[in-house]
Amino acid sequence: MDVRNPAEPSRPGAADPALTTGALARRLGVSPTTLRSWDRRYGIGPAARTGGRHRRWAPEDVTTLETMCRLTASGVPPAEAARAAREGAEPAALRRPPGPAPAPGGPAGLPAPAADGAPLPADARQEGRGLARAAVRLDAVALEERLESMLTRYGLVVAWQDVMAPTLHAVGRRWASSGDRYVEVEHLLSWHVSTTLRRHTRQSAAAAGATGAGPVLLACVPGEQHTLPLEALNAALSRLGVPARMFGAAVPAEALLAAVRRLGPVAVVLWAQARSTASLPLAEHVTAMEWGVRGARARPLMLLGGPGWSGRPARGMLRPASLSEALDILAAGCRAAPPGEPS
Known part of the structure; x- marks a missing residue:
């Protein structure tokens, strides 16, 4: 007899039953309302439905939703992320050349000017939204990936000033105005930002x-x-x-x-x-x-x-x-x- 909980994530190669919307939402770290909205607006829904039109999400549906979450955490607009998730193609928003490497140190070991990385005026809000979405979902993997990619592409100074600090302020304001909700979101985001900054601190x-x-x-x-x-x-x-x-x-x-x-x-x-x-x-x-x-x-x-x-x-x-x-x-x-x- 199969005694597995149908709400648990499937194991590779196992013939698991399809997940309910609530179970999938818990697995992905999003709300059931978000999944229903994505289904209604962008066609990111289950391949099959049971009687009464209850959604049941098969493994291939879960894979598509995982891609959708990853792309939105990267700052890709939901409509473009949904199209890419359905088609298995990289969205245009991610097809950008990396910024130049940070400026090297000055002569004789003296500090170089503070220029660091590529400018980020057009992408700042998109990067910040992706970071905030990952934090609200409590998606630690996406936070690590976004922060590391940000520092690699834009450099530490630009990434901090244009994305990290504004996103931290926005999450803090949301917490302060919501009656102590989202405390866990702010703490998780702060911890990952701190971890990333320390990883990029060079002691010599x-x-x-x-x-x-x-x-x-x-x-x-x-x-x-x-x-x-x-x-x-x-x-x-x-x-x-x-x-x-x-x-x-x-x-x-x-x-x-x-x-x-x-x-x-x-x-x-x-x-x-x-x-x-x-x-x-x-x-x-x-x-x-x-x-x-x-x-x-x-x-x-x-x-x-x-x-x-x-x-x-x-x-x-x-x-x-x-x-x-x-x-x-x-x-x-x-x-x-x-x-x-x-x-």
Whole structure:
């Protein structure tokens, strides 16, 4: 007697019964309403129906729907994705030449300009929609594929500024306006973005001595948990050969000051997502710190990142508006900074 649950995915080569719409929706990570809509609008439906027109999805129907999901997660419009899924052809939206490789490092190991990858003005919304759809479906495989493809095609800076960050903001707004729904969507998307950024962070011993200056120190202010923008900056700096130390979320003030004294950084980047965590006295204290021999003492260049600093006076500090601007500032700072040792 066959005791298998008909809602379970079929095994290759097994004569499994057709799936109900609810079972297929659970398998694909979409809603039953979406499957019915695709059937009605685009003809992506089951080859056979039972009495009463109940849908039963055969293995070949499942394969077509899996292709449909993969293509929409890649940012292909649903109508074009449905046509390609039915015909087994690659959609025109995916037939694009890859962008140029990221710019190599400058002479003598110094950072190159912040240009990275190909421009993305026309494709940004499509890429973002595909990323968001994969996140809403909780499709981890599609998220990994989309993020990796994005970085390969456009480079880290463009992918972060034009796709990753706007998509994260959009998912966050949807969560905030829906009564705590979609929390799992935001967490899954954030985790995969973080994983991808760390995978593209290049740590090398050569970079540590490339400029003769101290590293760039990256930290969130006390109480701040949003690290993804700093993770993107850390990865981008590593690709330019700029040495950095990433301290992550909610760094206590005492620990931050101790790290500055020990490392003698050429620059410090403090991230504050909210005004409630942005501590201007702490930033001013770090900016005033000095080290080195008398007559040639050095101070860190201070960059304030994040919306938490908006509207705050920032005398002697810089507030870059984007990842590319921060990279330009830090690369120039590393070139100009003289070698120094913390006192």
